[in-house]
Amino acid sequence: MSAIDSLPPLREVIATHQLSARKSLGQNFLLDLNLTAKIARQAGDLTGCDVLEIGPGPGGLTRGLLAEGARRVLAVEKDSRCLPALQEIAEAYPGRF
Incomplete structure (x- = not known):
């Protein structure tokens, strides 16, 4: 999996912060950053757009x-x-998140 930014892979982030998805919160963490980038691309050109994300979890889609x-x-x-x-x-991502 190639990196989409300078941050560590999501598996590492989740391990570092000792996170686990909780069914009671409806959580399901997507670990593949290539997949989350592909999902984001499906929204079209995001340049100049502000996005509201509900429940980002560890931030893969973010x-x-x-x-x-x-x-x-x-x-x-x-x-x-x-x-x-x-x-x-x-x-x-200073000033953007």
Whole structure:
């Protein structure tokens, strides 16, 4: 799997932050960044677009959206365990997440 940004692979992020998907929260983490980038591309040209993402989890789709050129991504996450992983994305994409 090739990298879509300078951040570590999602498996590493999940292991570092000791995350696991919780069925009670309806979580299902997509680990393949190539797949999440492909999903983001299906939205069309994101250049200049602001995106609202509900439940980003560890940020796989978030990274795809940002890598595909979304101007900004606003994410709402209920699970506070994911916040440190999302903070790493915010630092890698200053002013965009």
